[in-house]
Amino acid sequence: EDVLGCAGFSCLCLRFAAFFYENLSLLHGAEIERDGVMRNSFADLPLPWIAGEDAGKVAAAALLYPERFGSVAAVYPSGVRLYRYSEIADVLGKHLHRAVRHETIPQQEWIERIVALGEDDRRINPDMARHIATLGAGLSGPLPPANRMVEETIEGTPLSLEQALASGRLGWSSSAH
Numbered sequence: 001e002d003v004l005g006c007a008g009f010s011c012l013c014l015r016f017a018a019f020f021y022e023n024l025s026l027l028h029g030a031e032i033e034r035d036g037v038m039r040n041s042f043a044d045l046p047l048p049w050i051a052g053e054d055a056g057k058v059a060a061a062a063l064l065y066p067e068r069f070g071s072v073a074a075v076y077p078s079g080v081r082l083y084r085y086s087e088i089a090d091v092l093g094k095h096l097h098r099a100v101r102h103e104t105i106p107q108q109e110w111i112e113r114i115v116a117l118g119e120d121d122r123r124i125n126p127d128m129a130r131h132i133a134t135l136g137a138g139l140s141g142p143l144p145p146a147n148r149m150v151e152e153t154i155e156g157t158p159l160s161l162e163q164a165l166a167s168g169r170l171g172w173s174s175s176a177h
Contacts, residue, residue, distance in 0.1 A: 048079025
């Protein structure tokens, strides 16, 4: 953002204030498969969630219809649905036809778990591990209310977690379990 601004470009920065459904399988898929548990440093608070596809639709709208976003340099689209990790575990459990639960673990333990995942998955690196584990450990109270930017920007209804799972977009097939 700074480089583009210093170069004289007028930019609209999309800073999604949400967690992506796709990260559930990336960060928790193996241990859900193995143990039926999602372990992370997040307390069981309502957090905003969004499908990557819907975030992509907001980005496309920003390119095609920048006037929809006004003259601000940055916007903060929030997730379209608030889920607690215990609710996500319930939704995943129903989809996978097995018990799934959430367990809050210490920040450093989750960093180590994420870094270990990165040994087999190039999408994960130590910086990502530190960022997300620190974010999880740092959230201890209610977040600001969700805004309706995604719903107002995209055509159609944003995907719920249930819809994203049913579509196969998240890599979990209910018939495989």
